[in-house]
């Protein structure tokens with residue numbers, strides 16, 4: 001099933017031409033396919049149907065409340081890492097009993113908000129954080145449900161910036177120290193141990209790091225149970241990769257088949273935290289060519305979207321396929337597709353073979369549903385683009401394009417700088 005395809009020579013999202021959306025909302029814009037989003041959550045639910053499970057979508061991958069709502073209505077939950085993400089998940093109507101809270105730097109204010117909301121569990125990443133949560137819960141006369149995030153020291157075989165399960169990583173509690181932390185947690189009056197958690201990285205394309213991790217974690221679960229530590233929830237994290245270029249990641253079904261024997265044996269409720277694989281290939285960033293520029297060393301296609309809209313190429317040298325919205329015979333040339341930002345690192349593609357394009361044409365930057373808008377910024381004072389959700393031949397704006405007023409929201413000039421005439 002291809003949700004982005006050419007019809008009558010124009011690239012469509014589902015049954016709607018991307019050029020039609022561009023006419024209505026301008027460029028650049030993000031478009032997401034409703035059908036694709038639905039298919040991803042259903043694929044996870046089907047693949048793991050042999051065990052009690054919760055698909056807690058990693059909100060960081062795409063935080064739009066319409067996307068959260070869509071997953072929530074299908075029975076999904078949320079994996080959050082901040083008070084802001086908690087707010088989004090609750091506004092989207094996600095049942096707090098389907099929310100898990102990870103992150104190495106939860107503040108006491110964030111912990112209190114999550115306690116009051118009644119979330120399913122806190123995934124605790126350090127001894128100090130555990131003590132802080134106990135104190136927070138005590139101050140509210142509540143009991144905090146806890147899983148410890150264990151760091152299994154497994155190489156996720158992915159980009160170092162998105163690898164989180166090695167000893168040197170800031171995430172989680174080293175697996176060798178986890179048991180003693182669980183015993184400490186058992187002695188804390190306002191902590192209730194409910195589970196265990198691990199997440200080793202993102203854009204994983206091999207099954208073996210998942211299996212290695214869960215095998216290590218299962219050994220720990222068994223040892224903990226011998227000491228009467230209650231592990232009912234096993235949060236196995238996210239991390240499944242997607243096809244950006246020529247990767248061959250396993251499917252949800254293939255991952256499930258490899259993991260289910262262990263998961264079943266545990267008797268736990270299984271929590272998954274997929275992000276990228278739920279939304280990555282459901283989205284595209286449509287941008288307009290402003291200029292083409294022929295240099296002595298390179299040819300450039302200058303477009304109206306930049307690293308402030310999609311930072312992954314600059315940040316991780318990530319590959320995103322780029323397709324002209326109008327399909328026709330084109331002479332191939334090698335170009336850099338660059339944005340308008342004043343940074344040499346502002347590119348969407350480098351040394352890319354692309355059909356020759358002209359100023360004013362539309363390009364679609366593919367696989368831009370995950371870690372794209374959610375990582376965007378206003379750098380160079382550029383208003384962020386709109387996001388639209390396409391369903392069949394209709395679309396709705398799910399986030400408006402920012403205005404110049406939005407850019408200045410919250411800023412003010414101190415009184416002592418307001419006097420005087422700058423024209424002198």
Ligand SMILES: Cc1ncc(COP(=O)(O)O)c(C=O)c1O
Pocket residue numbers: 058061079102103199201202203204237238239240273274275276277
């Ligand atoms: C704790 C945690 N869970 C889940 C995810 C989602 O990972 P992915 O988008 O690769 O599925 C992340 C992402 O880094 C994470 O840090």
